[in-house]
Amino acid sequence: DENKLEELKAQGFARIAIANEPPFTAVGADGKVSGAAPDVAREVFKRLGVADVVASISEYGAMIPGLQAGRHDAITAGLFMKPERCSAVAYSEPILCDAEAFALKKGNPLGLKSYKDIADNPDAKIGAPGGGTEEKLALEAGVPRDRVIVVPDGQSGLKMLQDGRIDVYSLPVLSIHSLIEKANDPTLEVVAPVEGAPVYCDGAAFRKGDESLRDAFDVELAKMKESGEFAKIIEPYGFSAKAAMSTSREKLCAAK
Amino acid sequence: MSDPIIRIDNIVKRYGHLTVLDGLSMEVMPGEKLALIGPSGSGKTTILRILMTLESISGGFIQVEGEQLYHMTKGDRLVPADERHLHKMREKTGMVFQHFNLFPHKCVLDNVTLAPMLTKGIARADAERRAMDLLDMVGLADKAKSMPAQLSGGQKQRVAIARALALSPKIMLFDEVTSALDPELVEEVLNVMRKLAEETDMTMLLVTHEMGFAHDFADRVLFFDHGKIVEEGKPGDIFRHPTQERTQAFLRKIIAAGHRV
Amino acid sequence: MSDPIIRIDNIVKRYGHLTVLDGLSMEVMPGEKLALIGPSGSGKTTILRILMTLESISGGFIQVEGEQLYHMTKGDRLVPADERHLHKMREKTGMVFQHFNLFPHKCVLDNVTLAPMLTKGIARADAERRAMDLLDMVGLADKAKSMPAQLSGGQKQRVAIARALALSPKIMLFDEVTSALDPELVEEVLNVMRKLAEETDMTMLLVTHEMGFAHDFADRVLFFDHGKIVEEGKPGDIFRHPTQERTQAFLRKIIAAGHRV
Amino acid sequence: MEWDWEFVRQVMPTLLEGAKITVLATVLGAAVAAVLGLLFAVVRMAAPAPVARVTSFAVEFIRGTPLLVQLYFIFYVLPDIGIRLPALLGGVIGLGIHYGTYAAEVYRAGIENVPRGQWEAAKATNLTERQTWIHVILPQAIPPMIPALANYLIAMFKETPLLSAITVLELMNQAKSIANSNYRYIEPMTLVGVFFLIISLISVVFLRFLEERYARVEERR
Amino acid sequence: MIDWSGYIGLILEGAWVTVQLTLMGSALALVAAFAAGLGRLSRFMAVRALATTYIEFFRGTSIFVQLFWAYFVLPFAGITLTPLQAGVLALGLNVGAYGAEVVRGAVKAIGREQREACIALNLTRRQAMRHVILPQALPLMLPTFGNNAIELLKGTAVVSLISLTDMTFQAQVVRAQTGSTLIPFATILVLYFIMASVISFGMRWLERRATRGLDGVRA
Numbered sequence A: 001d002e003n004k005l006e007e008l009k010a011q012g013f014a015r016i017a018i019a020n021e022p023p024f025t026a027v028g029a030d031g032k033v034s035g036a037a038p039d040v041a042r043e044v045f046k047r048l049g050v051a052d053v054v055a056s057i058s059e060y061g062a063m064i065p066g067l068q069a070g071r072h073d074a075i076t077a078g079l080f081m082k083p084e085r086c087s088a089v090a091y092s093e094p095i096l097c098d099a100e101a102f103a104l105k106k107g108n109p110l111g112l113k114s115y116k117d118i119a120d121n122p123d124a125k126i127g128a129p130g131g132g133t134e135e136k137l138a139l140e141a142g143v144p145r146d147r148v149i150v151v152p153d154g155q156s157g158l159k160m161l162q163d164g165r166i167d168v169y170s171l172p173v174l175s176i177h178s179l180i181e182k183a184n185d186p187t188l189e190v191v192a193p194v195e196g197a198p199v200y201c202d203g204a205a206f207r208k209g210d211e212s213l214r215d216a217f218d219v220e221l222a223k224m225k226e227s228g229e230f231a232k233i234i235e236p237y238g239f240s241a242k243a244a245m246s247t248s249r250e251k252l253c254a255a256k
Numbered sequence B, C: 001m002s003d004p005i006i007r008i009d010n011i012v013k014r015y016g017h018l019t020v021l022d023g024l025s026m027e028v029m030p031g032e033k034l035a036l037i038g039p040s041g042s043g044k045t046t047i048l049r050i051l052m053t054l055e056s057i058s059g060g061f062i063q064v065e066g067e068q069l070y071h072m073t074k075g076d077r078l079v080p081a082d083e084r085h086l087h088k089m090r091e092k093t094g095m096v097f098q099h100f101n102l103f104p105h106k107c108v109l110d111n112v113t114l115a116p117m118l119t120k121g122i123a124r125a126d127a128e129r130r131a132m133d134l135l136d137m138v139g140l141a142d143k144a145k146s147m148p149a150q151l152s153g154g155q156k157q158r159v160a161i162a163r164a165l166a167l168s169p170k171i172m173l174f175d176e177v178t179s180a181l182d183p184e185l186v187e188e189v190l191n192v193m194r195k196l197a198e199e200t201d202m203t204m205l206l207v208t209h210e211m212g213f214a215h216d217f218a219d220r221v222l223f224f225d226h227g228k229i230v231e232e233g234k235p236g237d238i239f240r241h242p243t244q245e246r247t248q249a250f251l252r253k254i255i256a257a258g259h260r261v
Numbered sequence D: 001m002e003w004d005w006e007f008v009r010q011v012m013p014t015l016l017e018g019a020k021i022t023v024l025a026t027v028l029g030a031a032v033a034a035v036l037g038l039l040f041a042v043v044r045m046a047a048p049a050p051v052a053r054v055t056s057f058a059v060e061f062i063r064g065t066p067l068l069v070q071l072y073f074i075f076y077v078l079p080d081i082g083i084r085l086p087a088l089l090g091g092v093i094g095l096g097i098h099y100g101t102y103a104a105e106v107y108r109a110g111i112e113n114v115p116r117g118q119w120e121a122a123k124a125t126n127l128t129e130r131q132t133w134i135h136v137i138l139p140q141a142i143p144p145m146i147p148a149l150a151n152y153l154i155a156m157f158k159e160t161p162l163l164s165a166i167t168v169l170e171l172m173n174q175a176k177s178i179a180n181s182n183y184r185y186i187e188p189m190t191l192v193g194v195f196f197l198i199i200s201l202i203s204v205v206f207l208r209f210l211e212e213r214y215a216r217v218e219e220r221r
Numbered sequence E: 001m002i003d004w005s006g007y008i009g010l011i012l013e014g015a016w017v018t019v020q021l022t023l024m025g026s027a028l029a030l031v032a033a034f035a036a037g038l039g040r041l042s043r044f045m046a047v048r049a050l051a052t053t054y055i056e057f058f059r060g061t062s063i064f065v066q067l068f069w070a071y072f073v074l075p076f077a078g079i080t081l082t083p084l085q086a087g088v089l090a091l092g093l094n095v096g097a098y099g100a101e102v103v104r105g106a107v108k109a110i111g112r113e114q115r116e117a118c119i120a121l122n123l124t125r126r127q128a129m130r131h132v133i134l135p136q137a138l139p140l141m142l143p144t145f146g147n148n149a150i151e152l153l154k155g156t157a158v159v160s161l162i163s164l165t166d167m168t169f170q171a172q173v174v175r176a177q178t179g180s181t182l183i184p185f186a187t188i189l190v191l192y193f194i195m196a197s198v199i200s201f202g203m204r205w206l207e208r209r210a211t212r213g214l215d216g217v218r219a
């Protein structure tokens, strides 16, 4: 809808969907939402004249339906661009880029380095967020459904790994690092990046039909990338601004 | 001689395949005191319940004070009565039940005043004044503020009688009003009913197994069996010289079981 | 003269603050037929329930056939009886309840055979043979396979009597066994009990409001009031010439309520 | 967004797969609940006072807290003390314990509903306590309980979607997974709703049948 | 060092949402229960059918499905509710359907004898319901209503699955941020139990008040 931006300005805030997954998102002890994705969104919206963002934490799987149902104005959650998603929503230019990583037991006893390795080892079980990129990659690599365990959230995945319920837990590199850091568990290690898995970038996702808002968002985002403001926001969280600036929506949405 | 206050004309009552009343006819004169006796299952309760419109009938007609009870005229045809008509007709009749059926959440006084206030729109003060008179009559003025659960069975039944009287019905129906009471408490209820029979000219129909009381109380006794009136007459005649075999057998049994006639 | 089969010695029964039996003493001779009468709440049921060990006692002693009922000797001291002792003592006594308390999930025959098979280890065939004799005695041999729900009240009570007899107790307790029955059904139960009283030498204690039956049945009548025996004697004397004011008042009331003495 | 029959046809087999797990979890959970419930009831009625009190508190606690949180506890906290249950087993145990506390109440009511006269008649015919329980009380107590127990079976069936929180791929989880990877919520969620509705309507008929059948037993008293 | 007091504060914020959901859901459930429960006893076929449909539908489908519909499907019909509204709506209507059966059962439990006494005293159906039946039925309903309210309280945990920031959801957030599983979950278990205890205590109090003077009536 053409006047979306005007509406948001008038109401003074934009509703964004975020995930419960550091460092894409962080919630402070005071309840304040931060993290790379919401911080960028907040800044861009501010420049667009929308004073604030109201963030609601959501499951990955519920984000796009929520957007379509009009529950959010944008998703800024580390929802990586992929061709099917590009046809479901209107993405901005890339913001946060990351590769896939595995968390597994110290010494990698099963020797898992890629999704293919998991498919080939009939004993290996992988945990991944439901409806996320990792689940898709595992299934596409040929891991049968009953060895892909849908894990509700990062902490649960880590716990299941520690308890030996799964052999490998797959998330983006930075998420895994953040989890492992908090767990402070010497029996775990990280394989990053996963061999053969592409690098992904997310963008802010808008409803189909809100392209004009998306375009305005892109303009401000480009200016921030230019000025170095962008790097200042995301790099403290461990993300690389260079990675985001060296690719484009067009490339990512076309990728197979 | 005046017209009958109740005229029952060939009524039939069925429950599914069971015919409980089979073409019963009878008439009751104003002010008459009637005792209905007979073996268990003979239809005594049923006829009272029908007069109180607690049951429907399967056939026949009933007139109360010359008006149809279960029917009304629409144009020139008789059609089944609607709720409105029944409501109007029920004003004429009151009933006292075997198990009292007091309202357990209301005190004695409220039990008696509820219906007059709701159905006749009588002001609380007036309703209470009349209720106190009635409670006095049944000897329970001092229990006006008690809850039913605090009363003995005999007291409950006396309250139930006062409650029914509060609507000043022309016809009172009593269905085995003492059979749920301890033997010692029976007398106090019967005393109230004796007084009532003497002092008012209400029409009364009484179902009972207390033959002695039926004898003293009734102007006329009807002996029921299998949904029919087998024998009727003055109590002295029926009890001492029953003509029908069924009546004789019934009375023999009752006497053998230790009841006085 | 032989020793009493029951000797009740100064027993006290309290429910909380309420003293129901207050130092009651009495003796019953073997084969004696006793009727316990008295107003509601006077403790008649309580004394039967105590003899059946359905209640505990608050003080005093009871001997049955010379053995302590609620106590046993340990070394040279009397101590409260344990379950084992009670179980042994219960063999001597049977009880028939006001509300029959048949086992509703078992047929008539199984109601009668259950206890002999379980408590005495009698083989099914023998138990059934004896049960059929008893059912025949109470006139219900043809109902052996019926369920209790299919019987009339009078039939249920006769089954309950047969069930109690099946254990061949020396003492039988009857608590208002006809007061839950329709008047017409009372006679059939009383007939069975008359027969029983004539044909056996069992000791029988009977609580009843049927004065006529108490009169015919009992060797001795005890009049209870407020947990005490107020008057006792031969039925003819008690009913016709009661000496105590309380007894006179009670009998007057009962008679006024329509019961025959 | 409108309804897409082709999509429905596509996802049906996956949903049925989930439905199988749902039914399995319900049946096993019910079995656990029926046994635990009787245990809870008997302990509370017959065990020594301290044991009965502790059991009572535990039962009250379980009844007063959400099954979802209990499932998280069983699945994510118990491994810390060395108890690592497979997801489905953990779910069955969670359902069983939770609904066992409800069943306990039903059992208790059923037993207490046997008239006191039956205990007394048993005593008057000199049966022992054990014989009384086995031959007189339980045969009368159990039939009237059956409809109430069946009611909880159906309630449990409808709570199985909670097992998705502990990674059991039951019907709801399958539907979510489909929804997540296809970005379509309407069809899978509606199908799940229809599935639950159908099973529930069938069980309502079944319940009426049970009620009628066993109510008659009760009337005979 | 983890700032536990802050995170416990977050959980308490969630607890407030849970309390709101429980209170508003109960209010809606109460209204729905009486409307549908009495509706099922109506003389009018259409009213009965409507009430029955509502009850069977909401008792038949799972609370999850109802939540997902209220949250994700209703917007397509043009009705967009806030998560709190969706939660109250689904929970209230769901529990209300169960409550309706309680209302109906209690009203029917006030036996034929009381109804007949009303007819003999010539009260209208409305008067009988208002002055005789309901006042006696209410105390019968209270214990089950108490249980239903606790069911509703426990049901609020489910709304965390539609991203409503109730107590369970906040526990999940704290868990993700701190890496500790035991502390947030143990905390909310205790909090739920306290809330449930408050409900059952309150209900017992109400019940005592409602049955005052009625002792022995239901013996």
Ligand SMILES: Nc1ncnc2c1ncn2[C@@H]1O[C@H](COP(=O)(O)OP(=O)(O)OP(=O)(O)O)[C@@H](O)[C@H]1O
Pocket (backbone or CB within 6 Å): B015, B018, B020, B038, B039, B040, B041, B042, B043, B044, B045, B046, B047
């Ligand atoms: N609601 C009912 N459904 C089916 N049959 C009924 C119903 N009410 C009464 N009956 C039957 O109707 C017959 C007559 O019953 P009614 O209560 O009028 O007898 P009664 O003469 O009052 O007997 P009692 O002295 O035992 O009160 C009986 O056979 C009874 O079983």
Ligand SMILES: Nc1ncnc2c1ncn2[C@@H]1O[C@H](COP(=O)(O)OP(=O)(O)OP(=O)(O)O)[C@@H](O)[C@H]1O
Pocket (backbone or CB within 6 Å): C015, C018, C020, C038, C039, C040, C041, C042, C043, C044, C045, C046, C047
């Ligand atoms: N379980 C109990 N708890 C408290 N009081 C009781 C209990 N059982 C009986 N009582 C009281 O004990 C007293 C004697 O009761 P009991 O049943 O022995 O009287 P009864 O002579 O058999 O009377 P009825 O003729 O009414 O059967 C009564 O006041 C009664 O209220």
Ligand SMILES: [Mg+2]
Pocket (backbone or CB within 6 Å): B044, B045, B046, B176
């Ligand atoms: Mg009758």
Ligand SMILES: [Mg+2]
Pocket (backbone or CB within 6 Å): C044, C045, C046, C176, C207
């Ligand atoms: Mg007694």
